[in-house]
Amino acid sequence: MTDNLTKTPAATKPAGLLWTIVAGSAAAAASTFLAWTWTTLFPGNLTVYGYPAPLQMLTLVGAVLTGALALSALGIKGLGWLTPTGARRPLWIMALGTFATTLFTALSIIVELGALVDLEPGAGIAVLAAAVPAVAAYKLPDDTRKAAPAKQLSSWAEILIIVAVFALGLYAVTFGIDTDDSEPQLFIAYLILVGFTATALVKSGLSARLTQITARNRQVTVTASLFAAIAFPFIQQSGDTYTLIAVNILIFATVALGLNIVVGLAGLLDLGYVAFLGVGAYTAALVSGATSSAFDVQFPFWAAALTGMAASLVFGVVIGAPTLRLRGDYLAIVTLGFGEIFRIAMGNLDGTSGPQITNGPNGIPNIPQLEFFGYNFGESHTVLGVELGAYANYYLLMILVMALVIIVFARAGNSRIGRAWVAIREDETAATAMGINGFRVKLVAFALGAALAGLAGTVQAHVNTTVVPENYVFAGPVPPNSAFLLAAVILGGMGTISGPIVGSALLFLIPAKLQFLQDYQLLGFGIALIVLMRVRPEGLIANKRAQLEFHENDDQPDVPDQRRPAPAAADATTDAGAAKAGA
Incomplete structure (x- = not known):
């Protein structure tokens, strides 16, 4: 009985499902080095073996992130920091995003070229391999928990983390802006993956940890953001x-x-x-x-x-x-x-x-x-x-x-x-x-x-x-x-x-x-506003006051409601009032 109570959360997870996710992610990543179609008529040239095209690169990134989250859930040393509030929700979201990105690419090939036979075996392997982690992650038990206090890092380590985050952010933004306007498939797949990845980072609690680091190093954060913004025109591949x-x-x-x-x-x-x-x-x-x-x-x-x-x-x-x-x-x-x-x-x-x-x-x-x-x-x-x-x-x-x-x-x-x-x-x-x-x-x-x-x-x-x-x-x-x-x-x-x-x-x-969606953009924005009001009424980047107001009755382990007294304090106040009334 004592052994069961002292087991770590990672030890109580079904290791079989997690290793299945790791294997599926590895297979999806490997499939990006295969040809997904036989003709160069599809934008992006997905016919090359041994070198992922930009669309395949998105699947590769998603598969790597999914595998890393699964290894973190398995308790692999050095990766536990990826899921401070639990692994199931971010893992499923990330796996679902990878599958959605891969499936969108495969369907785009079929629609653009007009036939299912235009898919090479690499595309089929990619879709099936990406589906495995999504299904396995859905079957994982919920392990959502309140994040434990983060280990205090040295100042130079936190500065390196801030620099790395802004460098990755600059690369991701540049990749999205630099996508060719004649290849809308690439930009749509990019939006799908970025949306799911951002949601997974929020659900894992990792974004809250990064926010704490940036708050402790405000001057470094401001300087890094300024340098990242200034560097954008200097790394443009397509000039102006x-x-x-x-x-x-x-x-x-x-x-x-x-x-x-x-x-x-x-x-x-x-x-x-x-x-x-x-x-x-x-x-x-x-x-x-x-x-x-x-x-x-x-x-x-x-x-x-x-x-x-x-x-x-x-x-x-x-x-x-x-x-x-x-x-x-x-x-x-x-x-x-x-x-x-x-x-x-x-x-x-x-x-x-x-x-x-x-x-x-x-x-x-x-x-x-x-x-x-x-x-x-x-x-x-x-x-x-x-x-x-x-x-x-x-x-x-x-x-x-x-x-x-x-x-x-x-x-x-x-x-x-x-x-x-x-x-x-x-x-x-x-x-x-x-x-x-x-x-x-x-x-x-x-x-x-x-x-x-x-x-x-x-x-x-x-x-x-x-x-x-x-x-x-x-x-x-x-x-x-x-x-x-x-x-x-x-x-x-x-x-x-x-x-x-x-x-x-x-x-x-x-x-x-x-x-090509210009005639429907107002409809799209209206739908986006309705969805956002339902799932995140405080906006994508929430003000703390608004977040507390909109989620007053929700379970928010990362956002303590400071307006309410703690249970012990509330009980004490009640007891004091009752004692005064009795007296």
Whole structure:
């Protein structure tokens, strides 16, 4: 009896199933070195023996990760850290992701080439081998547990872990962006594997451990993230081809962070936020020396950026002053109306319906490229032996802009006024009763969010070299627009810094890579929002307060509910009350 109680969790697991998972994962990994089809007509050339193609590489990575989790569950020395909260759930999710990725590739070959005989034996082996771990992992008993306290590592070991994590993250992001647009199968398979892998890391408790390490080494984490972001254009295999996507993602994410102040911190539903981006872009276009500008001036970029921020801030105050006394749906409708008014007004300032300022629907083209101290952003430059194109120059500029916006967001969120925003968001009546001037606090949030969006708009005008009213609508096929920005904040996680960045990256990258689904992207986003509200209402990267609120009655071993007293304390309080009543 004593022996059974002292057995470790790994010893009580069915070792046969775990070794079956290891064997199936090894077979799936080995199958990636075989040919999966006989013809090169299928994108990616899966006909080569001994060298995995990119699609096969995804199966290889998934199989290796599945095997590693299974070995961790078996108690193999040195791998126990992979599953601190239990192995069954992450193992099954990872195995299912590997099988889904492999099956998708095989089905794509059949659909693309038109017949089952177009599959080579390697594809069949891969599908069957990947199915074995998925079935075996499903039959494992549930071993979910609360993670034991992590062993304290030396500072240099934690720094190496942070560097390795960011290096792997940079490689994964670069792999996804660099996928050929003519091969949507590769990007879809990439999304499948990344989604399942991220979920498995969360369920295993490993992501929580990494979060603890990064929290203890905040300066190292910030430095590593900055270096990883700067390194992106230097490791592009296709030159400047896909850097434009990265630039637009940064612009989209910067504007989403500004909206996060309004929606995530202050709790104000703004459906016309993209108008502030348009104000900054139009202002920069008018004062940057464009040939079609109504003003014969050419400000240096720093002056144009400050002018765009100031114009957006003033526009935010003008909109916010009469409307922020409204709440909820009424505020959303009014801001939506103001956003449409801005777009229509820009289209009417054409010299016919109104003054000749913006050229109406034709917009302001031929916006000149930026130039700092003789460094022209529109030309290619060789830096550290690597030729950087025009979009790489703007990418590095947007890294600086985003860093500035992140600093402003973090400082404002942790300040006195940031706490006032949160109080207003939670209960405006209670906050007002505590002495907070709700109108003034909300107006500051509105103005600050507008200024940050205007700053991003000044860069967007020079990247696109033209500004037209159709770019600033509530909902449209091309982000950023108000609907996409709001979706990015909600999907990523309101009130966080990394949440809107991740949400913006997904919402911009997926339509850019899967253009054949352009007519259905709004439907897809609607389905994604419904699914997310069901399985993770706090967003992909959750704010701790929101996570506690949404999962108040759930079993969350990794997120202790600090709002409730411990059972012993609660009993003591009850006993004290009963004693007092008895006395």
